[in-house]
Amino acid sequence: DADVTQTPRNRITKTGKRIMLECSQTKGHDRMYWYRQDPGLGLQLIYYSFDVKDINKGEISDGYSVSRQAQAKFSLSLESAIPNQTALYFCATSDQVGPQHFGDGTRLSIL
Amino acid sequence: DQQVKQNSPSLSVQEGRISILNCDYTNSMFDYFLWYKKYPAEGPTFLISISSIKDKNEDGRFTVFLNKSAKHLSLHIVPSQPGDSAVYFCAALMDSNYQLIWGAGTKLIIKP
Secondary structure, eight states, rough: OOOOOEEEEEEOOOOTOOEOOOOOOOSSSSEEEEEEETTTTTEEEEEEETTTTTTOOOOOOOOEEEEEEEEEEEEEEEEOOGGGGGGEEEEEEEOSSSOOOEOOEEEEOOO | OEEEEEEOOOOEEETTTTTEEEEEOTTTTTEEEEEEEOOTOOOEEEEEEEEEEEEEEEEEEEEEEEEEETTTTEESSSSGGGOOOEEEEEEEEOOTTEEEEEOOOOOEEOOO
């Protein structure tokens, strides 16, 4: 079983819809992250959380919100999806000193 | 403005030869650098890292070199193997910022 699990793996939806992407981890890490990747670009940080009560905006948080329901769960929401949010989304986890470990991504298409 | 740049979108290398992937950065405050490898339909996986207080770190076939004066790092893979074909990302971290800044990636193709 994967240490970092993202659901769904693929999603196609329409402009204006609310979407939630979910991430769960079994690594026991305190820190969790959401990134998006656009073609030809590196990963950009959307939000990050260092524990259940600590949530921080990343580089590109506009249009997104997050919820850290438990140490193991971190969800990303698009309240009203727009086409330029079409991208590949990754969740990652880490402890205080180690590298980040990634899920396999969610491919999101907004029509 | 890209703080971490990987100027080669792709690189093709013969199996058994050395692969050299390059990364340049602009912010002298970065104090830790990481390389990740990504296969299609999978998330990035951590490969190797280097602290700014070092100029070399080696792990098996993988070696990362850091030249702080040139703000340049490189990943050497020797010998290259078919399973090394993937996209390689360079990322940089400022400890005070906790945020990884990523390059756009280089697609490495190992030819048999």
